[in-house]
Amino acid sequence: MSxxxxxxxxxxxxxxxxxxxxxxxxxxxxxFYDVDVPHQNPEQKIEQSGLISFQPTLYENPVKRYIVFGSxxxxxxxxxxxxxxxxxxxxxxxxxxxxxxxxxxxxxKLQGYSVIEDLPLEFNSMATNVSPTEVSRIDTILGSDKVIxxxxxxxYGIKIGIVDTGTDFSxxxxxxxxxxxxxxxxxxxxxxxxxxxxxxxxxxxxxxxKGTVQNYTxxxxxxxxxxxxxxxxxxxxxxxxxxxxxxxxxxxxxxxxGGNSVLNGTVSDDYKIGxxxxxxxxxxxxxxxxGVIYESAMQGQFFRLQLVPVLVVDSITPxxxxxxxxxxxxxxKDFTKFDRPTxxxxxxxxxxxxxxxxxxxxxxxxxxxxxxxNLDYSAGMAGSHVLDVYGVITKSSLINKAIGAVNGxxxxxxxxxxxxxxxxxxxxxxxxxxxxSIVSSGKESYDIxxxxxxxxxxxxxxxxxxxxxxxLWLGDAIxxxxxxxxxxxxxxxxxxxxxPRANILSNSWGISNFPTLQSVPGLDVQxxxxxxxxxxxxxxxxxxGVLVVSSAGNAGPxxxxxxxxxxxxxxxxxxAVTDNVYVGYGPFKNQPRFGNSTSNYGEVSGFSSxxxxxxxxxxxxxxxxxxxxxxxxSVTKFSKDATGSFALFGGTSLAAPLVAGxxxxxxxxxxxxxxxYDPFTIKNILMSTAADMYNDPFTQGSGLVNVTNAINYxxxxxxxFIVYNNASYSNIKKVLDSSLKSMNSxxxxxxxxxxxxxxxxxxxxx
Numbered sequence: 018m019s020x021x022x023x024x025x026x027x028x029x030x031x032x033x034x035x036x037x038x039x040x041x042x043x044x045x046x047x048x049f050y051d052v053d054v055p056h057q058n059p060e061q062k063i064e065q066s067g068l069i070s071f072q073p074t075l076y077e078n079p080v081k082r083y084i085v086f087g088s089x090x091x092x093x094x095x096x097x098x099x100x101x102x103x104x105x106x107x108x109x110x111x112x113x114x115x116x117x118x119x120x121x122x123x124x125x126k127l128q129g130y131s132v133i134e135d136l137p138l139e140f141n142s143m144a145t146n147v148s149p150t151e152v153s154r155i156d157t158i159l160g161s162d163k164v165i166x167x168x169x170x171x172x173y174g175i176k177i178g179i180v181d182t183g184t185d186f187s188x189x190x191x192x193x194x195x196x197x198x199x200x201x202x203x204x205x206x207x208x209x210x211x212x213x214x215x216x217x218x219x220x221x222x223x224x225x226x227k228g229t230v231q232n233y234t235x236x237x238x239x240x241x242x243x244x245x246x247x248x249x250x251x252x253x254x255x256x257x258x259x260x261x262x263x264x265x266x267x268x269x270x271x272x273x274x275g276g277n278s279v280l281n282g283t284v285s286d287d288y289k290i291g292x293x294x295x296x297x298x299x300x301x302x303x304x305x306x307x308g309v310i311y312e313s314a315m316q317g318q319f320f321r322l323q324l325v326p327v328l329v330v331d332s333i334t335p336x337x338x339x340x341x342x343x344x345x346x347x348x349x350k351d352f353t354k355f356d357r358p359t360x361x362x363x364x365x366x367x368x369x370x371x372x373x374x375x376x377x378x379x380x381x382x383x384x385x386x387x388x389x390x391n392l393d394y395s396a397g398m399a400g401s402h403v404l405d406v407y408g409v410i411t412k413s414s415l416i417n418k419a420i421g422a423v424n425g426x427x428x429x430x431x432x433x434x435x436x437x438x439x440x441x442x443x444x445x446x447x448x449x450x451x452x453x454s455i456v457s458s459g460k461e462s463y464d465i466x467x468x469x470x471x472x473x474x475x476x477x478x479x480x481x482x483x484x485x486x487x488x489l490w491l492g493d494a495i496x497x498x499x500x501x502x503x504x505x506x507x508x509x510x511x512x513x514x515x516x517p518r519a520n521i522l523s524n525s526w527g528i529s530n531f532p533t534l535q536s537v538p539g540l541d542v543q544x545x546x547x548x549x550x551x552x553x554x555x556x557x558x559x560x561x562g563v564l565v566v567s568s569a570g571n572a573g574p575x576x577x578x579x580x581x582x583x584x585x586x587x588x589x590x591x592x593a594v595t596d597n598v599y600v601g602y603g604p605f606k607n608q609p610r611f612g613n614s615t616s617n618y619g620e621v622s623g624f625s626s627x628x629x630x631x632x633x634x635x636x637x638x639x640x641x642x643x644x645x646x647x648x649x650x651s652v653t654k655f656s657k658d659a660t661g662s663f664a665l666f667g668g669t670s671l672a673a674p675l676v677a678g679x680x681x682x683x684x685x686x687x688x689x690x691x692x693x694y695d696p697f698t699i700k701n702i703l704m705s706t707a708a709d710m711y712n713d714p715f716t717q718g719s720g721l722v723n724v725t726n727a728i729n730y731x732x733x734x735x736x737x738f739i740v741y742n743n744a745s746y747s748n749i750k751k752v753l754d755s756s757l758k759s760m761n762s763x764x765x766x767x768x769x770x771x772x773x774x775x776x777x778x779x780x781x782x783x
Contacts (some may be wrong), residue, residue, distance in 0.1 A: 019660065019746060022716075026564055030430050031115040033281055033519075042721075045740055046177050048372070051387070051410060055085045056633050060179075063192065066165070066322065066324050066351055067275075067350075067351055067354065067361055067363055068284070068309065068326060068347060068348075068351050069265075069282045069283065069284050069324060069326075070280070070282065070283050070285070071267075071268070071280050071281065071282045071283075071782035072280075072281040072283070073326045073362070085098070085125055085130050085131070085132050085758060087120065087150060088453060092269050095129065096354075097121070097124050097125055097128060097316070098117050098121040098124070098125060099497045103118040106411060109615070110523075113175060116681050133267055139345045139604045141391075141657055142359075144248045153299070153474070153646050153647060154596055154618060154640050155454075155477065155596060155646055155675065156475070156477065158594075158596065158618065158642055158721070159477065159620055159641060159642065159675060159679060159706035159721070159722055159723065160614070160723045160724040160725035160726065161477045161478075161678075161682060161724045161725075163198050163477070163724075163725045164678070164682060164686075164724050164725055164728045168686065168689075168728060168732070169477055170682045170685045170686050170689070170728060171456070171479045171480035171481070171625050171633075171682065171685070172456075172477075172478030172479070172480050172481030172591070172678060172681035172682050172684075172685055173480040173481070173685055174480075174685060174688065175457060175478070175481045175482070175519050175520050175681035175684050175685060176196045176204070176481070176482045176483075176484050176517060176519045176521070176523045177452075177478075177482070177483055177484065177485075177517065177520070177522075177523055177674075177677050177678070177681060178484040178485075178486050178499065178501040178518070178519035178521065178522040178523065179448055179451055179452045179483055179485055179486060179523050179674070180486045180488050180494050180497050180501075180522060180523065180524045180525075180526070181443075181447055181448030181449040181451055181452075181485075181486070181487070181488070181525060181526070182443050182444060182447045182487065182489065183207070183211070183441055183442055183443035183444065183446045183448045183449075183485060184205075184313045184396075184441060184443055184448045184449050184452045184483060184485035184582075185395055185397060185398075185441075185442060185443040185446075185651040186380055186381060186398050186441075186483075187383050187392060187395035187398075187649075187651050187652045187653070188449075188453070188457075188461070188649040188650060188652055188662050188746075189392075189458075189460060189461050189529070190453070190457040190458045190459065190460060190461045190474065190649040191380075191452070191453055191456065191457065191458075191649055192381070193458075193479075193483065194452070194456040194458075194483050195398070195483055195485070196482035196483060196484045196518075196519075197482075199261050200376050201376040201377075201378065202376050202400055202430060202517055203375075203380060203398065203400040203430075203441070203548050203596055204373050204456075204484050205398070205400065205401040205402065205430075205439075205441045205485045205486075205500070206401065206402045206403075206404070206427070206485075206486050206487065206497055206500055206576070207401050207402065207403045207404065207439060207440075207441060207487040208404045208486060208487060208488045208493040208496040208497040208500070209404070209406065209487050209488055209489045209490065209493045210404050210405065210406030210407060210492070211270040211312070211403075211442075211444070211487065211489075212270070212401050212405060212439045212440040212442060212487065213268045213270070213405070213409060213410070213428070213437060213439060214268060214308055214327065214401045214437060214439065214602060215265075215266050215267060215268050215279070215308045215409075215436070215437050216306040216307060216308035216327060216328075216329045216432075216435060216437060216438065216609060217265075217266065217306065217308065217435075217436040217437070218242045218263060218265040218266075218306065219240075219241050219304050219305065219306055219307075219309060219435075220240050220241070220242060220243050220244060220245050220246050220254045220304070220306075220307060221233060221237065221241050221245065221303060221304050221305075222244070222245035222252075222257065222300065222303045222304070222305065223235075223244075223245070223303070224303050225293065228295070229294045229295055230245065230247055230252050230291065230294045230297055231247065231294065232246050232247055233245060233246065241304070242263060242265075242307075243256065243258055243263060244252060245290070245305065245700060247293075247294050249299075250289075250351055251289050251290075251291055251293060251368075251385065252291030252292075252294065252297045253287040253288060253290065253291050254287055254288045254290060254294070254305060254307060255287060255381055256285070256286060256288060256307075257285060257286065257287050257428070258285050259287040262283045262284060262285040263283065263284050263285075264281065264282070264283055265282050265284060265307070265308060265756075266279050266280070266281065266282075266308075267279070267280045267281075267282045267308070267309050267311045268280075268311060269311060270311055270312045270313065270444075271311075271313060271320075272407065278407040278409055279409060280311065282309065284309070284326075285706060286363070287365065287366060287771070288307070288326065288344075288365045288366065288367055289306065289364075289366040289368055290328065290367050290368065291687065292368060295680065297368075297690065298328065298342065298367060298368065299330065299332050300330040300331055300332070300576075301330075301331045301332065301334060301335040301336075302331050302335040302336050304331075304435075305326055305329075305330060306328070306329040306330070306338065306435040306436065306705065307324065307326070307327070307329075307496045308326075308327050308329070308437075309324055309326050309327065310323070310325035310326075310327060310343070310348075310396060310440065310444055311323075311324060312325075312326065312396065312397070312444065313439075314444060314651075314653055314655075315444060315445045315446065319373050320653065321352065323348065323352055323396055324352075325343050325344065325345065325348040325382065325412075326343070326344040326347060326348070326350055326365075326367075327341060327342065327343045327395050327706045328341075328342040328344075328521060329341055329342075329431075329435045329438065330342070330435075331372075331435065332372075334707060336433075336434070337433050338372050338431065338433055338434065338435035339372065339374060339375070339430065339431070340372050341372070341373040341374075341375075341399050341431065341438060342367050342370050342371075342372045342373070342703070343370060343373065343382050343396065343399075343779050344366070344367055344370055345370060345371075345382060345394065345396070346364065346366075346369065346370065346384060346386075347363045347364060347365065347366075347515060348384070348394070348396060348593055349369045349384045349386050349701050350362075350363055350392045350462075350775055351452075352394065353655075353656070356656050359476075365530065366654070369677070373399050375399065375400045375430055375431055376482050380398050380399045380400045381395065381397075381398050381399075382395065382398065382399060382440065382521065382651065383395050383396075384516050391652075392652040393652060393654045394440060394652065394654065395442075395652050395653050396440070397440040397441050397442025397443075398440060398442070399430070399431075399437075399438060399439075399440050400430040400439065400440075400441075401430060401433070401439040401441040401485075401487075401657070402427050402430055402439060403427075403428045403430070403439035404426070404427055404428070404493070404496060405426045405427075405428055406493075410426070410428060410436075410437055411426040411428075415487045415682070416750060427500075427505075427506065433457045441485050442447075443486065443651065446650055446651065446664065447525070447670065448485065448487070449648075449649075449650060449651060450648045450650070450664065450666040450670070450671070451523060451525045451666075451670060451673070451674040452475060452483045452485070452674070453474075453649045453650070453666075454477065454516045454646060454647040454666065454671055454675055454678070455476045455477055455478050455481055455483070455523075455646055455674050455675070455677060455678035455681070456476045456478065456479055456481055456483055456673045456678075457475055457476035457477050457479065457648065457649050458476070458622065459473040459475030459479065460473070461473065461474070461649065461662075463647070463649075463661045463662075463663045464660070464661055465647060465661075465663065467660070472647075474647050474648060474649055474663060476678065477678035477679060477682070477724075478678035478679070478681040478682050479680040481678060484499075484501055484518060484519045485499055485593070486500075486522075491528065491543060494524070494526075494543075495543065495546060498522060498546065498547070498550060498565075499511050499556075500518065500767075501517065501518050501519040501522055501563070502517050502518070502519070502522075502550055502556070502560070502562075502563045503515065503516050503517035503518055503560070504556070504557075504613035509536065509637060509777050510610075511556075513556065513557035513559060515559065517561065517563050519563065520563065520564065520681070520684060521563065521564045521565075521680055521684075522550070522563055522564070522565045522566065522683060523566045523569065523673055523674045523677035523678075524565065524566065524582070524583075524669035524673065525566070525567075525568045525569070525668075525669070525671075525673050525674065526670075527568065527570050527580045527581060527582065527583050528543075528581040528582070529581055536756065537631040538579060538581040538582075538583075538584035538630060538631060539579075539581075539584035539585060539586060539630045539631055540579050540631070540632065540752075540753070540756045541581050541582070543581055543582040543585075544581055544582040544584055544588075545585070545753060545756055545757055545770075546582075546770070547565050547567070547582045547585040547587075547588045548585045548587035548588060548753060548772075549587075549757075549770055549772065550562070550563050550565050550588075551563065551564060551565055551587040551588060551589075551696040551697070552587060552696075552772050552773055552777065553696075553773065554693050554773045554774060554775075555570060555769075555770065555771060555772055556769055556770060557769060558769075562696045562697075563696060564680055564696040564700065565585075565589065565696070566588070566589045566590075566591060566673050566674075566676050566677045566680065566700050567583040567585070567588050567589070567591070567673060568583060568590075568591055568592050568668070568669035568670050568673040569583050569590050569591055569592040569593070569626040569627075569636070569637040569669045570583055570625075570626035570669055571593075571624040571625070571626065571643045571669055572624070572626045572720075573592075573622070573623060573624050573625045573626050573627055573640065574623050574624070574625075574627070575627065575629070576627045576628070576629070576715055577628070577629060577630075577631075578626040578627055579626050579627070579628055579629075579630050579636055579637075580610065580626075582637060583626070583637075584630035584631065584632070585631045586630070586632055586634045586636075586749045586752075586753070586783075587696075587749070589638050589639065589680075589696075589699075589700050590635040590636050590637040590705070590718070591623040591637055591638070591639050591640065591641055591672045591673045591675075591676045592621065592626065592639070592640045592641075592643070592669060592672060592716070592717065592718065593621075593622040593624070593640065593641070593642070593643020593644060593667075593668065593669045593671070593672040593691045593724075594618075594619050594620060594621055594622055594625075594627040594640050594641065594642055594643060594644070594672075594710070594721060595618050595619065595621075595622055595642070595644045596642045596645055596646060596659060598617055600758045605692045619710070619721060620710075621640065621712060621716055622643050622644045622711065624638075624643075624668070624669075624671075625637075625643065625669060625672075625716075626669070627715050627716050628714070628715040628716075629715050632749065632752055632783075633783065634719060634745075634749060634783040635714040635715060635781055636715070636718065637717070637718045637720065637721045637783070638700065638704055638718040638781065639676055639704060639707055639718050639719060639720070640672065640701060640707075640717050640718065640720060640721045640722065641671075641672040641673075641675040641676050641679070641711065641722050641723070642669055642671060642672060643667055643669050643670075643671045643672040644667050645665050645666060645667035645671070646665070646666055646667065646671055647663050647664065647665055647666070648663065648664060648665075649662060650662050650663055650664045654670060676703070679703065679722050679727065680699050680703065682724050682727075682728065683699055683702060683724070683727045683728065683731060684699065684704065686727075686728045686731040686732065687731050689708065689731075690731055690732065692731060697746075697777045697778060697779065700779075700780070700782040701739050701740075701741050701778060702727050702730055702739055703722055703727055703730070704718065704719040704780040704781065705719070705730070705739035705741070705780050706723055706726035706729070706730055706737055706739070707720035707721055707722055707723055707726075708720050708721040708723045708726070714733060718766070718781075719781075739780065740780055741779055741780050742778065742779060742780075742782060743776045743778055743780055744782075744783075745779040745781055745783045746776060746777040746778070746779050747776070747782055748783050750772050752770065753772060757770060757771065757772070
């Protein structure tokens with residue numbers, strides 16, 4: 018049973034200005050985002066649903082999510098504000114994140130603490146009018162086309178963790194790209210807690226020994242919501258209850274932005290679960306669980322609400338719930354009701370919907386509205402682990418002197434008792450864009466330019482698998498990093514499971530306009546942890562290391578514009594170059610976007626952030642295409658006039674996953690030749706084989722990533738060699754060690770956080 022709380026103490030972190038300051042959100046072809054124009058903040062579009070009505074929430078003393086930092090201890094801050102959800106302490110002070118009322122904020126400020134509110138997302142769109150003949154030169158610019166043709170290397174066997182807004186796999190080009198475990202369950206984590214779905218409204222049925230449903234005539238059992246009844250039209254959940262309706266709890270995925278963490282809703286229509294007493298959706302225990310998914314999708318400058326009624330049943334073993342049935346047809350009608358001139362007619366029927374069983378490979382919540390074989394609507398993918406950030410299912414975490422950097426209970430993808438399950442969805446499309454740039458299969462065809470000419474959009478490593486890691490706050494990202502690196506949290510401490518869940522982590526986000534917390538980018542807690550994630554043996558003696566790729570940021574063209582955590586010296590930081598296929602919009606109508614012809618490409622993007630970091634080591638490390646690429650998107654159509662499921666995507670947010678995909682191809686090649694490697698090996702090969710762009714190292718690093726050259730080294734072709742030294746690692750380690758000592762590893766819940774004394778060769782000089 019969930020707990021209806023407006024806020025609780027669980028876990029959290031700093032706001033991932035992320036995806037936001039370091040990226041360009043993908044948009045439909047009716048408007049694209051560009052770095053050349055100012056951004057606006059999207060607003061939540063308030064809509065009335067025909068599926069459920071919510072009780073109004075009173076805001077006598079509104080709460081918001083704040084960051085508090087200063088010289089005091091975590092316990093001192095928690096003594097002055099009740100609803101802390103995450104805290105980190107060190108010898109130099111502490112910071113805390115919480116959902117606070119205004120009077121608590123005032124108290125903290127009076128005590129000398131600095132308090133800042135979350136920073137908003139930034140968006141913008143531009144109209145288009147395009148007519149070029151290509152959609153991308155990425156494979157040619159980065160050299161992946163030759164590798165595929167010559168060796169067939171496509172990233173097969175490599176898992177890439179995408180730390181982002183979530184990932185939507187509904188597009189046919191993305192459908193089979195999610196990583197799966199040995200039981201074929203999707204490997205996904207929502208460390209932000211958005212994907213929690215409550216299904217704790219229960220309906221008891223009277224099913225006799227012959228498997229026939231009869232009307233329930235006994236008193237409703239305690240803690241049961243209602244019953245199941247039968248009439249001439251079928252078998253139904255008794256939700257109307259004589260006109261009173263049924264009260265249910267709905268998890269608010271937008272919290273703390275609006276309302277409480279759990280919303281109070283009333284459903285007023287009975288749902289059909291069978292056509293007659295002998296033909297009905299089977300629940301072996303006779304108890305049906307019901308709930309409503311509450312999520313949002315971005316439409317232009319607004320968020321449009323998505324509500325999906327769901328039924329959960331135990332179809333095989335009594336009491337062991339294994340099947341989810343989403344009412345996607347009614348959800349689609351509700352989502353598009355404002356596009357219809359007539360009143361929406363819902364059928365309130367689960368019998369015509371597709372059941373989802375985790376592990377069957379068909380966990381997508383999708384719908385084809387006109388049955389033409391092309392999907393029109395997506396509400397995500399069932400089967401995600403969800404971190405119970407606000408203590409909705411489990412007890413709230415308590416703050417104590419040995420607090421971990423992130424806290425909270427990681428919930429099962431589907432509660433065996435049927436009270437909740439987790440979904441992975443992408444409210445803004447950014448995470449889907451980063452993943453698609455890697456794994457899009459290129460099977461679908463798209464009318465990109467509206468001239469009836471069809472194009473295919475292919476990722477750089479089509480057979481790599483994606484581990485989606487949803488994280489909108491920095492504490493959530495830390496949780497996602499460690500989980501993907503193969504750690505599980507036990508009593509606020511992280512324990513290594515023996516094997517990473519992902520081989521590569523890709524981060525297309527960062528923190529720029531953020532208080533230094535008495536540290537600088539590269540030496541802050543997040544950057545130190547990112548560096549350590551790359552170093553074998555740093556977090557556990559058996560930890561093999563995970564390659565962490567980060568976008569350099571879009572704060573150029575000035576030098577020294579790197580931020581956190583892309584300034585982490587042992588991570589692989591990526592800047593952006595031009596592609597120059599996209600032409601013909603706005604002031605560039607019928608003209609190339611860059612230069613006098615489309616032959617001008619592969620130049621450093623003006624927005625790409627530059628080094629050096631405060632530490633002084635050369636950054637970025639590599640360059641890849643960031644202006645621009647078309648990518649597949651969610652299949653969701655916001656109107657009947659919507660065009661294909663694709664968008665233009667760009668920024669260093671694009672460049673980073675392209676290098677992550679390049680690394681996946683290289684890893685496959687090394688595995689094929691039985692050549693051992695670690696994150697430093699991969700980074701050194703990619704840097705040594707990059708194409709020099711004849712810029713300084715603080716602008717381009719070692720140059721433009723070249724997958725062909727990297728694989729030629731792995732295969733011993735064309736006399737390709739790598740360059741490295743044994744001094745850079747130890748020199749950088751000396752700088753980092755003092756910060757690591759003052760950090761206190763228990764602040765991130767790790768018993769061990771130290772850099773190995775063994776020599777780690779590096780191509781970069783410092």
